[in-house]
Amino acid sequence: MARFFFLAALLASIASVYGQCGSGNPNAKVTGSGSSFTATRGSTTLYTGSDYRLAIQTAVDSISSGQRVSVIASGSIGASTITIQSGKTFEGCGTIDVGTKSGRGAIEVTNASGVKIPYLTMTGNPYFGLRFFGTKDLELGQITFDLSGGLAIRFDRDQAANTNVKMDTITCKRTGSHCVETWNIDQLQIGSVIARNVGECGLLLQKVTNAKVGLVDGDNVAAGNGYATLRFANQNGKLNGGYATNIYIDKVKSRGGGRGVFCVSESGAAEIGSVDLASNGNNAILLENCYNVNIKGGTVNGGGPVRLAARTEFANSKDIAITLKVDGTEVQENPCTANKTKWSLTGNGKRTICT
Template identity: 35%
Template sequence: MPSFSALRLPAALVALAYVLAAPLPATAGPGFLSLPGIMMPAANPVPTPEPVTEITASTRVNGNQVSIDWVATGVAVRDQEIYRHTQAELNGRVRIASLSGTARSFTDTNLAPGTYYYSIKVRDTALQVINSNAARAVVAGDNPGDEPTFDAEVFRNGDAWTARNGNNVVYRGGDMLDAMQAAVDSLTPGRTRKETVLVRDSGVVGPHAWDGDVKSVDLPSYTILDVRGTIRVEDSGDDTIVPIRAMRAKAIEIRNLKIEGNPRYGVWIQSSSDVQLGHIQMLLHATRTVGLGIRIDHAKGPRSSKVRLDYARIEGSKHHGVETYGVDDLVIGNVVTVDTGGSGLILNDTSNARVGSVHATRPSVNGGGYAGLRLANNAGPDIRVDQVTVRGGARGVFCVSGSHGITVDRVDIEGTGQQGILIEDCQSVSINGGSVRNSNAEGARIASRTSNEHRPSSNNTLQNLRITDDRRNPAQPYGIRETAAGGTSNNRILNNDLRNAGTVTDLATEAPGTRVSGNRLTGQ
């Protein structure tokens, strides 16, 4: 049975060095003068084709081969390269194919069993380069057509669930989660190598009467869970079902998981290490009280560490889509959220994190001050986010409460009810480029609270941003606003295009020591 891992992947700006080094077509085309390594517009230039803006990539495993499929939005793809690597980061990847601009699939063959990652580099005719993050594939067998390998399996026949380990039936009954737990419990006690439970079918769980604990499948160390069906939670009263939980565990993996209904949390990882989450999808519009997608924390004492999340799509959660609290060494490929009551992705007290992309539609949909990406409660240092895309909702990026040492390389924020970007009581935060459009408060603001609970904002950078409000009735009062109250100081506002950015003014700064340079304002 094929396995799937998907990533929804955004565009990145091309580096100038790459542009200069890129070969030009033999004929630059009407409206352009061609010089070695440079394309210059002549009179009456032809409009630049719409660049590719986003890639969605997926992998399909069939025995010892992996098929990579992708969709590129926009037009005018010029050429493409496929890379294989053994970790989610792009460092150390190996090019395995160069393809024409029309290709949308590729198959990598004769692979040894193991975990692989694939990324795609696309160049469009405007010479913009889009580097994807990594889509994950696990090759389990040696021959095409092999089923995923497993040690115990769970399946449904009518209303009856069966859990089986080899020839031994370890559960037969009507409860999906009980069957899954029985399969997990049947694995080798005290093992030091991972063993796998495969869940073949979909089912409904709940309701659960509160008995002092949530109802869940608890994963011990060295366990792989691969759920090919959908778990639908139909709880009554408070949300008291957490379908998948791990507490003080190590070396656990959830390869595939789809959850619907009203769980308390879809996945809850507590004080665990060496955690791999593959392809996770949740439709949580029915959640009523808590309703959070994925939570990774240190609730059982030690901090969670070495956590990898390849892809998560969370819709309709009552609170956050994905939340971490007390986590070190985190790698996230892609988080996509729609209509979350809280943030799309929120990193609390989390350090050494790499995030490929966050794509949040209407975060904090019911009001409040959350964001597509929120960094809070002393998050940092060493957090880097490649891309944040936000449409609607409360805010785009919100850094608060002592968070520090954070870089966001590119933002694409539009139509937020509050600030597009808010940096409050944070230090050494850099937003390095992208666009903010049509916010109902400041496009970007740097501020400090007067409570003295956290150090005031300082040494933050906003640079290379295009901030504008092009609505018929603009409502964005400032493009960038920095306020001095609370002790804000020593920030950098550099090389931003703020034309038509604010109804009050495009740029306002107050704090001592702030450097302002290279910004373009209305009329310039």
């Protein structure tokens, strides 16, 4: 647990260094309400009118690298996009309501470095709430989504990779898809991901290396499908052609929904400190064609089985170690993993494992 407390303290500084949202003297501000918004920079009025998105983008464009814009007003940007450029700090102090713009994020940071979003509250139904690619030294602080659909945070699969991404606390309610979906990140730190009534994954890591995550906490996540509160996929953790441990998750908590923890498609290199899984509607844990995964402790109560499996198109799972108390559900291993799984099991769960 020492790593968790250190990581949480480190990431909390992302937001706390700025004080309360909008405090002090931001370089630019957006104020107003209803159908009247004003963007100012210092004592200069940049925009006054009914277009909330234009007021925000005007304020963002007016500041330079190293400066801060605070959006105090709440409003709707509709089916459109706000773009944040390198070195700028964006504070969403009001509530930003958004619509669906196909293939795009309501807020985007692309091919940029040093962007900070210490505060944001978003409602609505975006295609992507926040969309990123080609970022370096990106920092996200206290980010809250209360949506009616869409995907909250997306790092693109087919665009430029990302380096040194930090997130403090990401909270998602009622996304239609994932809360946080990552692709192509080296050096990722997350304090916590809190997912409630989320359609697909709470946290999905894909082609991510050198990651440290404190808590992934899901309630009714991925109900009725094959996703999970925490999912590793698409060679997640593969580094320099191998699977030496470089993905560290302190704790996963999952209630109801679909799977709790799911590792698939040649992923691994992962250590999970503890799990607290109960009443998952699909597998509590499924490791399928994964390499070097160590679940160091925790409990599984009821729900779907703890299962080790493999598809024939990938090499068999290997170098698996699992320490768990399992009650009210089964533990299954089929086929037997390579390099014999290290099981340390307690509880009343039926076991069909290789010994």
